[in-house]
Amino acid sequence: MRGVFLNFVVTLLCFGVTFSEVGFYKAGVVVNLKNGPEVESFDRYIEEAGKMNLDILMLPSSQSEGQRSSIQKRDAHHYDRMIKSISSSARSARVYVMAQLEESVRCNEQYEVFENNVVFDRDGRMVSVFRKPVNLINSCNTTLPEVAEFSTDFGVSFQHVVEEDILRSSLVGGRNYIGAGRWEDELPFLTATQFLSSWASSAGVNLLFNSGLFSSSEVKVVSLYDGSSLYVAELLKEPKTGSPPHSLPYPTPSKISKHEDLSQYSMRPLDVEAAAKGYRDTVCDEGFCCEFYVKISEPSQAVSNYSLAVFSGARHGARRSLGVQTCALLACSSRSCVVEPNTSASSVTFEEIHVSGNFSKQNTIQLPTSLALTILPLPQDSYTFESKTVDNTNTVTMNLEKPSQIVTFGIFGRDFSNDISIVSSTQYSDNESDGIFNEDLIDYVWIRLRVLIFIVSIYILEML
Numbered sequence: 001m002r003g004v005f006l007n008f009v010v011t012l013l014c015f016g017v018t019f020s021e022v023g024f025y026k027a028g029v030v031v032n033l034k035n036g037p038e039v040e041s042f043d044r045y046i047e048e049a050g051k052m053n054l055d056i057l058m059l060p061s062s063q064s065e066g067q068r069s070s071i072q073k074r075d076a077h078h079y080d081r082m083i084k085s086i087s088s089s090a091r092s093a094r095v096y097v098m099a100q101l102e103e104s105v106r107c108n109e110q111y112e113v114f115e116n117n118v119v120f121d122r123d124g125r126m127v128s129v130f131r132k133p134v135n136l137i138n139s140c141n142t143t144l145p146e147v148a149e150f151s152t153d154f155g156v157s158f159q160h161v162v163e164e165d166i167l168r169s170s171l172v173g174g175r176n177y178i179g180a181g182r183w184e185d186e187l188p189f190l191t192a193t194q195f196l197s198s199w200a201s202s203a204g205v206n207l208l209f210n211s212g213l214f215s216s217s218e219v220k221v222v223s224l225y226d227g228s229s230l231y232v233a234e235l236l237k238e239p240k241t242g243s244p245p246h247s248l249p250y251p252t253p254s255k256i257s258k259h260e261d262l263s264q265y266s267m268r269p270l271d272v273e274a275a276a277k278g279y280r281d282t283v284c285d286e287g288f289c290c291e292f293y294v295k296i297s298e299p300s301q302a303v304s305n306y307s308l309a310v311f312s313g314a315r316h317g318a319r320r321s322l323g324v325q326t327c328a329l330l331a332c333s334s335r336s337c338v339v340e341p342n343t344s345a346s347s348v349t350f351e352e353i354h355v356s357g358n359f360s361k362q363n364t365i366q367l368p369t370s371l372a373l374t375i376l377p378l379p380q381d382s383y384t385f386e387s388k389t390v391d392n393t394n395t396v397t398m399n400l401e402k403p404s405q406i407v408t409f410g411i412f413g414r415d416f417s418n419d420i421s422i423v424s425s426t427q428y429s430d431n432e433s434d435g436i437f438n439e440d441l442i443d444y445v446w447i448r449l450r451v452l453i454f455i456v457s458i459y460i461l462e463m464l
Helices: 003-021 038-050 065-070 075-093 163-169 192-203 272-277 301-305 440-463
Strands: 026-029 056-058 097-108 110-120 126-135 148-152 157-161 178-181 205-211 212-214 220-223 229-236 266-269 279-285 288-296 307-316 320-330 350-358 364-372 383-390 391-400 406-415
Touching: 026 192, 026 205, 038 056, 038 075, 038 097, 056 065, 056 205, 075 097, 075 110, 110 178, 157 205, 157 350, 157 440, 192 212, 192 364, 192 406, 229 266, 229 440, 266 279, 266 364, 272 279, 272 288, 279 307, 288 307, 320 350, 320 364, 350 364, 350 406, 364 383, 364 391, 391 406, 391 440
Parallel strands: 026 056, 056 097, 157 178, 178 205
Antiparallel strands: 026 229, 097 110, 110 126, 148 157, 205 212, 220 229, 266 307, 279 288, 288 350, 307 320, 320 406, 350 391, 364 406, 383 391
């Protein structure tokens, strides 16, 4: 009887462990702190992921901006060698791997560079490729599908994303996203960790991106041999919508040289003397108004660098103009936000900040936005964010809960109805087709067939 009872207990424990692991998967993202890593180091990253029993690993981008020009001089065999190397390592480590590999393709008597997000399964098979040309206007007639996804053996389907996708409205329905790109940090609202962490937690999704791993789950950091860091987390397969992001243990960014042009914003300098006692103000832009309450610990000359900023309109980018509605307290003047980590504003401590506004409901989203003096988001327990819908209006409030020294604090809203496409994100060439059977297309198809033949040959050899 005792033996039967013990067997029953062991069975329950085993079942409990299995049940608890069913809803999770283990993911890792390699973030390189130096210039782009060498492709030859990829096998060591993958080997480390295998030792840690990761389900999926995202490798760092294989090239830095300064190396891109050399890609055009490489032949197709270099790309094939990279495919072969990563495929072999993924098979040995028994882990899914995504790598962004840059490829030079000959089109219309010239070469174009493509960024290919290539996914390998545990057997080293190439199961998904998501391609994007580097140049907005190029010689290759290439159409990118609206949604590209792949399934895994651990019960999760991933959608591919690039930088522009995360800022647009078409990302719906997915719960797990994976992508690569050179996100260029921009003050005061669009640094990578600032925006991506807020977007992922508010949307209730997991995001594996070049800049890190963004989720409402806890993220752990493992230091690697070459100065890189491996960010690892056990992620819910079905993350919860609206969960606050954990404090991200990312390194402090270096100097950020890109700053948004704030000349279109309605900005009001913070009243220093009034803020020491508690200061209320309303700032409007084109009929869009935001309410502010600010209290600082004591007057300081540095407070004069802060402004109450409001904007409703379109901010212009390379591919499209993005509709935004924003309310925020910024360490900025009316012209720019020239802020370095732990510098001029460090003597200012905010005891209370309340920001609220009535935002459009249709085709919009609102996200909390914050930056501490480290140029990283404030810890999740430092603020509260609430949105209530009444009729056709979202009333959104952002409150500071702990005394903090800040660079940005407020609400960043996207109004997709005001977006204007400059260059389509799905059609990258306006050139007329030169015919299906032109020489350049045949060259390209032959390159792709060689990769396919190689992968199939590996599979056949394994079966033997």
